[in-house]
Amino acid sequence: MEELLRPFDFEFFRNGLIVATLAGALCGMVGVYVVLKGMSYIGHGLSHAIFGGFAASALLGVNFALGAGVWGVASALMINGVTRRRVIGADAAIGVITTASFALGLALFAVFGRAGRSFDAALFGSILGVGSEDVWAIVAVTVLVALVVFFGYRQLLFTTFDPEVAEASGVRTARVDALLMLALAGSILATMQVLGVTLIAATLVIPATVARMLTDSFSRMLLLATGIGAVTGFVGMNLSYHLDVQSGPTIVLVGAALFAVVFAVTGRRGRRRTAGLDRHATTPLAPVSSTPR
Amino acid sequence: MTPSSATELVRLAGVSCSYGGDPVLADVDLAVTARQFSGIVGPSGSGKTTLLRVLLGSVEPSAGTVWRRPGLRVGYVPQVEAVDWSFPVTVSECVLMARTHGRVLPWRSRSEQAEVRDILGRLGIEELASRHIRDLSGGQQQRVFIARALLGAPELLLMDEPTSGVDVRTRHDVLHLLEDLHGDGLAIVLTTHDLNGMAAHLPHIVCLNTEVLGEGSPRQVLTPDVLERTYGARMEILEHAGMPVVLDRYAPADNVVRLRNKGA
Structure with a gap:
């Protein structure tokens, strides 16, 4: 028992634990919309895009939250615009924008060295660099996103399920989609340090998918995914310390193990519930006007 | 205009x-x-x-x-093929989805609960309120989306x-x-x-x-000429109990090659 509680003596661990638990809860909550809209690829791409801003701000000595934040918001709005207007194929456009940004980040680190924040931590997550400012940042983003989900619950649900009828019923679906992208960008920014850009997508997808296997109700799925995300973050961070493995991979592996258990326990019912989760995969943010006849 | x-x-x-x-x-x-x-x-x-x-x-x-x-006020019921039946919503959640104005709190008020219950009762599906939308028959699914449209008093x-x-x-x-x-x-x-x-x-x-x-009216519109212009094929119309009945016997236009004659 004493061994289990020993890491709590260290401030960096306590900070990391708070950030990981909140990061799990935040990603679980936002992940419900990401998964149900078939936006998993956007979540993955956006985290890579933000890496470009992270690299630029680290090397230029610009405040990380400001540099990567502006970069992330710009990428999110660009992706949102491309997917809604269908300028070119949405998946191709996201691939170009996000991988180009990721490649830029790698190139900047290669040319100018790895000054400032840790390169490996950004990619795979680490609790070593977590300071009190990171704790406050994730508390602020979690509260903000929770408020958006709470007060925009009805509009978000209607837009996620049936964007065309929602628009015709007076819901400003373009604004709701943009807000969701901003929430996603904010969540990625706030959790990048602990989870790492290459693994954030898993923390968005796994809690929501596990929750979907457990319930047929949207409101319960939202609460379950948030709780599952928080628990996997908490457990994963503790295991990360004791196993001496980076925090990002440990948290994701805890989530994956939970997924396997729930998948086995819920059996056919669980598989049937998740069978249609890729339904929107080709139209991540379904535009209001498709091409009906 | x-x-x-x-x-x-x-x-x-x-x-x-x-x-x-x-x-x-x-x-x-x-x-x-x-x-x-x-x-x-x-x-x-x-x-x-x-x-x-x-x-x-x-x-x-x-x-x-x-x-x-x-x-x-316009209500809209989409094609069943356009609905994502795997989406996690129960019947009552789906019906209440149409209520996006007037109340910002996520959970339904007592009056909203009563409204949903009344509409589902009116459509004969009140006992299905907590079922998932996928676990319904075709007619029940139609009624759920009609109920959602009716909640907005269209x-x-x-x-x-x-x-x-x-x-x-x-x-x-x-x-x-x-x-x-x-x-x-x-x-x-x-x-x-x-x-x-x-x-x-x-x-x-x-x-x-x-x-x-x-x-x-059906009598004015369901005529061989109008249907031929609409469908590009001649159709036969019979009258039964004072109503026109369109025979489901497709006669292709002259320029359509029948596959079974192609090799002959």
Whole structure:
């Protein structure tokens, strides 16, 4: 028992634990919309895009939250615009924008060295660099996103399920989609340090998918995914310390193990519930006007 | 544009639509009045869903004008094929989805609970409130989306293919339900492939194939000439119990090569 509680003596661990638990809860909550809209690829791409801003701000000595934040918001709005207007194929456009940004980040680190924040931590997550400012940042983003989900619950649900009828019923679906992208960008920014850009997508997808296997109700799925995300973050961070493995991979592996258990326990019912989760995969943010006849 | 009568809800004048290629709708003139009960018929790809979406306001025409009575409340029931049946919503969550204005809290109020219960009871599906939408029959699924549309107290209900993919009994149940709603004062416009169901239940039919080719009562519209112009094939019409009955016997036009004759 004493061994289990020993890491709590260290401030960096306590900070990391708070950030990981909140990061799990935040990603679980936002992940419900990401998964149900078939936006998993956007979540993955956006985290890579933000890496470009992270690299630029680290090397230029610009405040990380400001540099990567502006970069992330710009990428999110660009992706949102491309997917809604269908300028070119949405998946191709996201691939170009996000991988180009990721490649830029790698190139900047290669040319100018790895000054400032840790390169490996950004990619795979680490609790070593977590300071009190990171704790406050994730508390602020979690509260903000929770408020958006709470007060925009009805509009978000209607837009996620049936964007065309929602628009015709007076819901400003373009604004709701943009807000969701901003929430996603904010969540990625706030959790990048602990989870790492290459693994954030898993923390968005796994809690929501596990929750979907457990319930047929949207409101319960939202609460379950948030709780599952928080628990996997908490457990994963503790295991990360004791196993001496980076925090990002440990948290994701805890989530994956939970997924396997729930998948086995819920059996056919669980598989049937998740069978249609890729339904929107080709139209991540379904535009209001498709091409009906 | 101004309405030609005080009872008009929506009026389209010279409306054309395209999605970048050939026009889907061309020069469509159509008026929907209060208490109207209309069916839009036409072959696949004739523009029925687009016309419905223009009436709804979710598709902007590329030419022409659309007038809607200010403050008009419109309900929309999508095609069952367009619904994501794996989405995690129960019947009551789905119905309440239409209530996005007036209350910001996520959970439903007591009055909203009572409203949902009343509407589900009116449609005969009250006991299904906590079921997932996938675990319902075709007719029950239609009723859930009708209930969602009715929660907004619409004056005009638009329905896309409400009778597609359901058995004969369910089809007539749905059409009888719509007759009852129309009897309560609701204007209804629906699209369908079911010519005889329309002849039996609807007083007004619009024949569409990119343009409006006929409009009026079933007796006026369901004629060999109008149907040939609409479907590009000659059809036989019989009369049964005072109603026109379209024989489902397709006679291809002269320029269509029959596959079985091809090798002969």
